[in-house]
Amino acid sequence: xxxxxxxHFDALIAADQRIEPRDWxxxxxxxxxxxxxxxxxxxxxxxxxxxGGWITRAPSLKRKAIxxxxxxxxxxxxxxxxxxxxxxxxxxxxxxxxxxxxxxxxSSIFNYPAPTWADMGAIGWLVDGAAIxxxxxxxxxxxxxxxxxxxxxxxxxxxxxxxxxxxxxxxxQGTDAQRAMAQDAxxxxxxxxxxxxxxxxxxxxNSAQSxxxxxxxxxNDDLRQRFIGMLVPQAEILGVTxxxxxxxxxxxxxxxxxxxxxxxxxxxxxxxxxxxxxERLRHRKAAHDDGAWVREAAAAYAQKRAAQAAP
Ligand code: FAQ
Numbered sequence: 333x334x335x336x337x338x339x340h341f342d343a344l345i346a347a348d349q350r351i352e353p354r355d356w357x358x359x360x361x362x363x364x365x366x367x368x369x370x371x372x373x374x375x376x377x378x379x380x381x382x383x384g385g386w387i388t389r390a391p392s393l394k395r396k397a398i399x400x401x402x403x404x405x406x407x408x409x410x411x412x413x414x415x416x417x418x419x420x421x422x423x424x425x426x427x428x429x430x431x432x433x434x435x436x437x438x439s440s441i442f443n444y445p446a447p448t449w450a451d452m453g454a455i456g457w458l459v460d461g462a463a464i465x466x467x468x469x470x471x472x473x474x475x476x477x478x479x480x481x482x483x484x485x486x487x488x489x490x491x492x493x494x495x496x497x498x499x500x501x502x503x504x505q506g507t508d509a510q511r512a513m514a515q516d517a518x519x520x521x522x523x524x525x526x527x528x529x530x531x532x533x534x535x536x537x538n539s540a541q542s543x544x545x546x547x548x549x550x551x552n553d554d555l556r557q558r559f560i561g562m563l564v565p566q567a568e569i570l571g572v573t574x575x576x577x578x579x580x581x582x583x584x585x586x587x588x589x590x591x592x593x594x595x596x597x598x599x600x601x602x603x604x605x606x607x608x609x610x611e612r613l614r615h616r617k618a619a620h621d622d623g624a625w626v627r628e629a630a631a632a633y634a635q636k637r638a639a640q641a642a643p
Contacts, residue, residue: 373413443606450517456496
């Protein structure tokens with residue numbers, strides 16, 4: 333028999349109402365949200381690195397200002413998401429520790445290198461594009477603080493995606509070497525961006541429960557399909573080729589037929605053995621260590637202010 337609290341929770345979910353921090357919720361719902369929201373926050377923070385490395389090398393002042401703003405937005409997204417996770421009873425310090433100890437997951441995509449300026453275009457177009465496809469439905473996630481954070485994040489991501497598209501469009505209208513650089517970046521980011529949606533549905537242990545709780549609204553494969561459908565006409569406008577010779581619309585199945593994704597590569601990256609996993613974590617840990625004096629100074633200042641305010 334369900335308790336009154338359980339019944340109330342189930343009724344809220346069934347009625348598409350929001351669960352708020354002070355509402356009763358099942359432990360497993362809380363744990364799932366902490367897992368997903370903290371992973372999402374870590375992804376935004378680690379996700380600053382591939383583009384952060386290009387801020388000093390952007391090809392013009394205008395490009396530099398845009399890239400700087402985008403990377404700052406990612407820091408902001410990380411902070412909203414850490415705040416949303418904190419409403420569930422985990423501290424920012426605990427989450428930071430889990431990340432720099434290598435215990436926490438973050439998106440596989442950020443373990444790949446960004447060797448050329450065209451990678452800034454491909455990241456914006458493909459990585460932010462995948463992020464939007466995945467996150468627009470999360471604006472309706474049943475947990476209030478997560479869904480509300482997502483609304484603003486999605487608006488900013490859509491600007492990010494356009495700026496990536498525009499970088500690629502400019503390169504594709506340039507010299508042969510620039511076009512080749514754009515195509516090469518698309519070749520390298522295309523398959524990893526498809527993996528951002530997670531394992532195939534039949535190998536996704538969390539999906540069924542997360543969909544029942546209305547945290548996730550669509551399955552991993554359905555969102556991956558939606559993303560491909562968004563990319564195909566955009567690739568045509570850009571004049572780039574999506575690097576999948578098998579890609580075609582299957583009229584009968586009403587789905588995109590694609591080549592096989594390399595799920596061994598995905599598993600390797602998740603296990604910490606992707607091209608840049610170690611470097612990303614090393615860099616994050618060094619930034620945390622280098623920032624210790626700022627945290628100490630801020631805490632000392634807050635203490636002093638509190639002491640002054642006390643009667
Ligand atoms: N990478 O059972 P499922 C961005 C893990 S966008 C790493 O299907 P679930 C913006 C999964 O955690 C990127 N791990 O799991 C930006 C689970 O492991 P666990 C971040 C992955 O949660 C753009 C296991 O595999 N976006 O940052 C991945 O139901 C440009 C089994 O998987 C989000 O986090 C992966 N790709 O579905 C920033 C969106 N896929 O925890 C900078 C919110 C799966 O049991 C520059 N998250 N795993 O040990 C989600 O929508 C979901 O968590 C999924 C996974 C769809 C990612």
